[in-house]
Amino acid sequence: MRRRRQWTSSKGTFNPDDEQRVKHTKIGVWDLYEEITPELKNVPGGAKLEQLNEMKQSIPYIWRMLQDLSGLKSCWLALALYVACTVVLSLLPAVALWYSGQMLRIVESAVETRTVDTTVLTRVAVGRMTVAVVKRLLNHVKSRTMTLLDQRIKAHYSGHIFEAYARLDLPTFEDPIVRRQLEAAEGGRSSVAWDTVQMLANTFSHVIQLVSQVSVLLSVLRGQRDGTLIALLSFISPVFQWMRFQQFVSHGVWAATCRNNSYMRLQGLKRMVTSPIHRKEIVAGNLFQRLLNEFYVAQEAVGDDGGDFHELRRKYYLRDRLTSLSLLSDPLKEIPQIVFALRAVQYPASIPITLASLNLIQSTVSSFSHSLLQFFDQFGSVAVHLDSIRKLYEIKNIRLKVQDGRETYPENEQDLRSGISVEFRRVSFKYPGSDAYALNDVSFKIERGQLCVIVGVNGSGKSTILKLLIRLYDPTEGKILIDGRDIKALKLKDLRHAVAVLFQDYSHFPLSIKENIGLGDPYAPYDDERIERAAEAGGAYDFVKKLPDGFDEYLDRPVSDYYSSLPEGTTSLFGRSVDHSRVRRMGNMSVAESSQLSGGQMQRLAVSRTFMRSVADDSGVGLLLFDEPSASLDPQAEYDLFERLRALRGNKTMIFSSHRFGSLTRYADVILYMRDSVMDEIGTHESLLKKGGGYANVYNLQARAFLS
Structure with missing residues (x-):
């Protein structure tokens, strides 16, 4: 089973420049860059102790996950069958080994007595065949x-992950x-939970x-001269090979970067x-x-050093190295045969029996050592998977940076018909990760029902002012008041229900046009009549009706078509145009189908979504x-939009941001x-002129440019 890439949340820092x-x-x-000092550097086996503590x-x-899965009616029976198949399959190698031991005794008896018990031989042969058939059937059922x-x-x-993202x-x-x-x-193609179930089952199976296998092997070798000695010697080579590989594998904290300008230019091109x-x-531009x-030029400069990091790293670790372990690894494979030869010279009469024992031991040790080394290698993987499950359940408890208020808003629903008053008191704000002020000591007040630009x-x-009003962010300094109340004290759900907003960097959902507009009111079911009224108010109704699927048209199809190379004369498929680009010709590839609407049409759809609640009788x-x-x-479209906005406004407070005067x-x-992030002037159009x-x-500059 593939090992999941580890994501660590360990405390402290990782500094690539720290040579110590x-x-x-x-x-x-x-x-x-690889960290070489574990947290428990002065404690023998400290790194493993830390892993055990995390586990x-x-x-x-893990217990919670198993309870959840066992409670699923669609899963518990399949899960029980999977566990049963895993347990039986883990016992089959020992059963096969037992039959091999029986076969060895038949050979021993034949050498001594020159006769073969055909009944026993038939039973053993049928048993071995049965084990092979059962193994194949169980693997099929397990798969x-x-x-x-x-x-x-x-x-x-x-659903668990969707909720974690959405909140x-x-x-x-x-x-x-x-x-x-x-x-x-x-996770990736499979879920974190399923990978962990597989890991637990595989560990238990090993x-x-x-x-x-140990029990059966000891039973088979009992009474065989030097059988136990040769078995132990056969383990030495696989253990050395495992040690040789482990010394080049990093299980701790590491980071990699590329500073080669030629390679970066090559990838950019x-x-x-x-x-x-x-x-x-x-x-x-020709x-x-x-x-x-x-x-x-860039390719020649890079030479043989270029390539994907993970591929180069794999080749680097697996390249042939001349080390003490590599020098000993291959010669150690010969020790069992050398011991066998020496004992055969000492006891010539027992050569056939010892030869059979050697064959059984080496074949068994090969399988046994593979399982044993897999078990050891999975120790780190167990810690990673267990930690992944902890993170899977903890993502629903991620602390939000914008904290919810406790006060209900508004106290009287009828007050909203007269609009909302807004006041900024010395508000300053910096976006996360930025040292520059997006707003610097801004103060102003907008009364109920006013139109502010x-x-x-x-x-x-x-x-930024609009984002702070909807509490996408909180001010770095200062206070924002809504109807005279601190905006942070109001319940977020109530505040956002009382505000309809269209942002400059608006987005469209990978859903149908009807759903894109309808989601402007998340508290009501889709109503075709209201959606069409909102589209008409936003200026989108006419062009939407001309689309092939009307309001059921998808702006960006969330499920793409897949097809192999098609004849170049094929211009459409499933009612959509065919893309003959290089990516498509690679076979079984896809590119998301996107809408061909213009920027202005897309903006009208966004405006329509904002109008969705405004056209309601009691919005x-x-x-x-x-x-x-x-x-x-x-x-012309701008003028029409503003006229519709003024007509729909009623007594609501309306705030626009614009660079057009x-x-x-x-x-x-x-x-x-x-x-420059500062409130420079406040007033009416006439007073500011x-x-x-x-x-x-700026107004006169734009006016001259328009008239010239």
Whole structure:
């Protein structure tokens, strides 16, 4: 069974420049750094003790997993059958060994008496054949059961993982440590839970197999001259081979990086010519010959050192090394034959028996040593899998960085019809991982029912204000008040229910258009009439109706088509266009089907989603936030959008951010002019023009550009 890649959350730091604790190895174009000092460096076997301690902490989670699986009606019977097959299969090698011992006794008797008991021989032969047939049947049943269990266990825990992902707030989701923990818990093609079940079953199987084989081997060799000695000598070579391999395998903390500019340029050039994103620039810029020359120059500079890190590392560890262990490994294989030859010279009459014993011992030791070394090698894997199960259950308890409030909002639902008041008091904010202020000491107040427009150049902090209002993030400094109450004290669910928002960096879900719009109101079932009203309000109704599947059209098909090389004349398949690109021709590959809608049409769909709750009779929305809602629209579409917004607004508070001046600012009750993350000016359109400051300068500049 493959070993799952380990994700560690150990405390402390790993510093590649610490020469006392970190070993540096150059592998081709890669620099590998491995920690060489374990946590318990002064304790004999400290690393193993630490693993045992981690395993102990994970045992309650393993028990919880087994309880969950045994409680699944669709799993417990298959799981019991899988365990039964595993146990019986682990005993079959010992049974086969016992029959081999019987065969040895038949040979011994034949040598001594020159006769063969055909009844016993037939029984032994039938027994060996039966063992082979049973083994094949059990492996078949086990394989079918494994497939079934893998599917059902993965399906069971997919809901667990989905919930863990869905509950995360934005800063927690963006935390790379949290993302790695989620990815580790999610696993690969099979689930973490199923891999752990297999690991536990295989470990238990190896224990049974080892104990049973040892017992039978000792029973068979009892009375055989030098049988036990030759058996022990046969173990020496496999143990040395295992030791030789283990000294080159790192089980601790390590990191690798590439500093070879030629190799990085080589990979960048490959990605550039294979990605459809850059194709227009390559063709329009006539870059073919230049890129080709750059590629061969980089390839020659890299030489034989280039390659994927894991592949180069594998070759590095497995390359033939001349060490004391490698020198001893092969000669040690000959010791059993040498002992056999010496004893044969001393006792010539027993050569046939000893030869049969030697054959039995060596074949048995080969199988036995393989199982034994697998068991030892799995010790680290057991710790990794147990830790993975602990992380699988702990992901639902990841502490969110945006803490929920306790106060219900609003106290009176009717208050929302008059809008929501918003106040920033000396608010400053830095995005996680950044030292620069996105907002710096910003203060302003918007009364209930007012129309506010936040203007400024890109990067001035406009979008950040809206993100703080919906509590995607919390301020680094200062306080935000909603209807005079601290925004942090309000329940997040209530706050976000009272606000409808469209962000500049909006996204579309890999669902149908109907579902994309309908999810604008997550508290109501899909209503075709309301969805069409929202689409009409957002300006999307007309072009959606012209699509082949109308509102059932998928923007980005979440399940791609798979097909091999097709005749070039094939332009469509399953009602969709066929891609004859290099990736498709590789066979059994796929590229997600994406919508061909324009940027303006996609933005209208996003606006329609925001309108989904606004068109309801009792929407429960008191604040509408729009971040650059017309960025991808032409002037006529922008004008139509603003007219619809004004008509739908009613008495709600509405806040816009925009870098365009004039289309909506003339109607604004208050304008916030942002510059370099600071609130530069506050006022109405007329008052700011009269003031002649930054707002007036930018407005006049845009007006002249439009009129010229």
